[in-house]
Amino acid sequence: MSPVSLIGLGLNSEKGISMEGLEEARAADSVFAEFYTNPMPNLSLANLESMLGKKVRILDRTNLENENGIRLLEASEKGKTVLLVPGDPMIATTHVSLRLSLAKRGIGCRIVHGASIISAVCGATGLQSYKFGKSITLPKADPVPSSVLNALRENWERSAHTLLLLDVNDGQGRMTAQDSLTRLVNADSSLGERLAVAAVRIGSLDEMVRAGKARSLTRVDLGGPPHCIVFPGRLHFMEEEALKTFGGASDLDLQGNK
Amino acid sequence: MSPVSLIGLGLNSEKGISMEGLEEARAADSVFAEFYTNPMPNLSLANLESMLGKKVRILDRTNLENENGIRLLEASEKGKTVLLVPGDPMIATTHVSLRLSLAKRGIGCRIVHGASIISAVCGATGLQSYKFGKSITLPKADPVPSSVLNALRENWERSAHTLLLLDVNDGQGRMTAQDSLTRLVNADSSLGERLAVAAVRIGSLDEMVRAGKARSLTRVDLGGPPHCIVFPGRLHFMEEEALKTFGGASDLDLQGNK
Numbered sequence: 001m002s003p004v005s006l007i008g009l010g011l012n013s014e015k016g017i018s019m020e021g022l023e024e025a026r027a028a029d030s031v032f033a034e035f036y037t038n039p040m041p042n043l044s045l046a047n048l049e050s051m052l053g054k055k056v057r058i059l060d061r062t063n064l065e066n067e068n069g070i071r072l073l074e075a076s077e078k079g080k081t082v083l084l085v086p087g088d089p090m091i092a093t094t095h096v097s098l099r100l101s102l103a104k105r106g107i108g109c110r111i112v113h114g115a116s117i118i119s120a121v122c123g124a125t126g127l128q129s130y131k132f133g134k135s136i137t138l139p140k141a142d143p144v145p146s147s148v149l150n151a152l153r154e155n156w157e158r159s160a161h162t163l164l165l166l167d168v169n170d171g172q173g174r175m176t177a178q179d180s181l182t183r184l185v186n187a188d189s190s191l192g193e194r195l196a197v198a199a200v201r202i203g204s205l206d207e208m209v210r211a212g213k214a215r216s217l218t219r220v221d222l223g224g225p226p227h228c229i230v231f232p233g234r235l236h237f238m239e240e241e242a243l244k245t246f247g248g249a250s251d252l253d254l255q256g257n258k
Numbered sequence: 259m260s261p262v263s264l265i266g267l268g269l270n271s272e273k274g275i276s277m278e279g280l281e282e283a284r285a286a287d288s289v290f291a292e293f294y295t296n297p298m299p300n301l302s303l304a305n306l307e308s309m310l311g312k313k314v315r316i317l318d319r320t321n322l323e324n325e326n327g328i329r330l331l332e333a334s335e336k337g338k339t340v341l342l343v344p345g346d347p348m349i350a351t352t353h354v355s356l357r358l359s360l361a362k363r364g365i366g367c368r369i370v371h372g373a374s375i376i377s378a379v380c381g382a383t384g385l386q387s388y389k390f391g392k393s394i395t396l397p398k399a400d401p402v403p404s405s406v407l408n409a410l411r412e413n414w415e416r417s418a419h420t421l422l423l424l425d426v427n428d429g430q431g432r433m434t435a436q437d438s439l440t441r442l443v444n445a446d447s448s449l450g451e452r453l454a455v456a457a458v459r460i461g462s463l464d465e466m467v468r469a470g471k472a473r474s475l476t477r478v479d480l481g482g483p484p485h486c487i488v489f490p491g492r493l494h495f496m497e498e499e500a501l502k503t504f505g506g507a508s509d510l511d512l513q514g515n516k
Contacts, residue, residue, distance in 0.1 A: 010371065010373075016278060016371075017276060017277055018268055018273060018275060018277075019272075019274070019276075019277070019280060019309070020274060022277060023273070087377075088373060088378060088380075088381060090380055090381030091377055091381070091387050093496065095381075096384045096496055099500075100384075100496070100500060100503055103503045111381045111461075112461075113268065113269055113378045113381060113461050114276075114373055115266065115346060115371035115372055115374070116373070116376075116377035118376055118377040118380075119346040119349055119371070119374035119376040120369075120371045122346075122348055122376075123264075123346060123347050123348030123369045123371060124369065126348070126357070128354075129349050129393065130395065131392060132393075133392055133418070134388060134390065134416070134418055135387065135388045137388065154416065158392070158412065160391070202371075203369075203370075205368075238351065238354055238355065241358055242358060245361045246357075246361075
C-alpha cells in the first residue's frame with residue numbers, strides 16, 4: 001500500500017493549492033478530488049488537470065463515506081494516491097474519518113495544508129483570531145436550532161467573536177448571508193440590533209466585507225457564494241478601525257460592541 | 259501608487275506559498291518578506307528567490323512597524339509591491355495595522371491567503387475546529403499571566419478546546435511545548451492532570467503529535483520548533499480515536515475529557 005496524501009486546495013480557485021501540494025499531486029499515480037464538503041465555484045477542473053498534467057477523478061459523498069473510500073483504497077494498492085479537498089484538509093469531519101480508516105488498514109496519510117476560511121476571515125475583516133469563541137455551522141433546515149442561538153449568546157457573554165459558517169445548500173452552493181441573517185433575526189429578534197459582518201467570496205478578486213446591524217445586512221445584495229458571517233463580540237480599537245475601513249461600518253453600528 | 263499584496267507563505271517552507279501567491283510575487287516589481295512575527299526555520303531564502311526569479315528584501319520589526327512600513331510605501335510609489343509573510347496574513351496584528359496605514363494613504367491592499375496553524379492544528383490532531391474556544395499566546399516572560407490561566411479555565415468550563423500558541427523567543431524561534439507545559443503546571447498544578455496535545459512542526463515531513471497528561475508531556479523530547487499546544491475540552495468519540503491513533507493517547511489519558 002502506498003501512502004495517501006490529503007492536499008488542501010485553499011480558497012477560491014485551483015490556484016489556491018500550495019507549491020508543495022502541486023508537486024505532490026504531479027508526482028502521484030492517482031489523483032482524486034471532492035467538492036461536496038465545500039463547493040468551489042471558481043475552480044476550473046480543466047485548469048486543475050492541466051496544472052497537474054493528469055486526470056482528476058471527482059468523488060461524491062457516497063464514494064468517500066458510504067464505501068469507506070474504497071476507490072481511494074484500491075488506488076493506493078497500485079501507487080501513490082492523492083485526494084484534493086477544498087480549503088484546509090480535516091476541517092471537515094469526513095476527512096478525519098477517512099484518515100482513521102486508512103490508519104486502521106496500515107496506510108499512511110500525509111496532510112498538505114491549504115488556506116481555510118477559519119483563519120482567512122480574520123484577514124478579510126481585521127478581527128483578531130484569538131478573540132473568536134466556538135464557531136457554528138448554520139444548518140439549512142428550519143427552524144434555527146437553539147444550539148446556534150445558545151452558542152451566539154455564550155460567545156457574546158464572554159466578549160468573543162462568533163464565526164458562523166453556512167451549510168451547503170445542495171446544488172446551489174452555500175446559503176447566502178442575507179437569507180441566513182433573516183432566519184436568525186426571525187428566530188431571535190434581538191440579533192437584529194447586533195453588529196454583524198458578512199465576509200463574501202474571501203480570497204477571490206471580488207471579495208467583499210460588509211459590517212453593520214444584522215437587520216440592515218439582510219437587505220444588502222452581496223452577490224454570489226461563498227458567504228459567511230461573523231457576529232463580533234467586544235471590539236479592540238484597531239478592530240473598530242478595520243470594520244470601518246474594510247467593511248463600511250459606521251460609529252453607530254459599532255456602539256454596542258465597546 | 260500601486261497596490262500592495264500581502265501573501266501568505268503558509269507552514270514550514272517556501273513551498274507553502276500558493277500558486278496564486280507565486281504568480282503574484284513573480285509579477286511584482288518589489289518583493290519584501292518578514293519573519294519576525296513567526297520564524298520559519300525550514301524556509302530557504304535562496305530557494306524562495308530562485309522560485310520567484312527575484313531578490314527578496316527582509317524587513318525587521320523596526321522597518322515594518324516603527325517607520326510605518328516606509329520602505330513598502332516607497333516601493334509602492336515605483337510599482338507593484340509584495341510583502342511575503344509567514345502563515346496566513348493578518349493573523350498578526352502588525353499586518354492589520356499595516357493594511358490600515360496603507361488604506362489611509364489610498365493604497366489598495368490585497369491578501370493572498372496561506373495555510374495557518376489556526377486551522378492546521380485541527381488536521382494534525384483530529385480535533386474539530388468548531389469546538390475551539392478563544393485561543394491564547396503564552397508570553398515568554400514569567401510569571402504565567404492569570405489571563406492565560408483564566409482563559410484555559412473558561413474554555414474548559416464550556417467544554418471547548420484551547421489552542422495555546424507559544425511566543426517567539428528572540429533568536430531561538432518559538433518556545434518549546436515541554437518548557438511551556440512545565441511553566442503552566444508550576445503556575446497551576448491541577449493542569450498537570452489535564453489532557454494536553456503537543457503539535458510540533460506541523461506541515462513538515464517530520465511533524466509530530468503527542469497527546470497525554472500535561473505533566474507527562476513535560477518529559478517528552480519533541481525536537482525542534484515550531485511547537486504549539488492544545489488543551490482539549492470534552493471529546494467526541496472520533497476525536498478520542500484520532501488522539502489515540504495520531505497522538506498515542508491511552509484510554510487513561512482521555513478519561514477526564516468524556
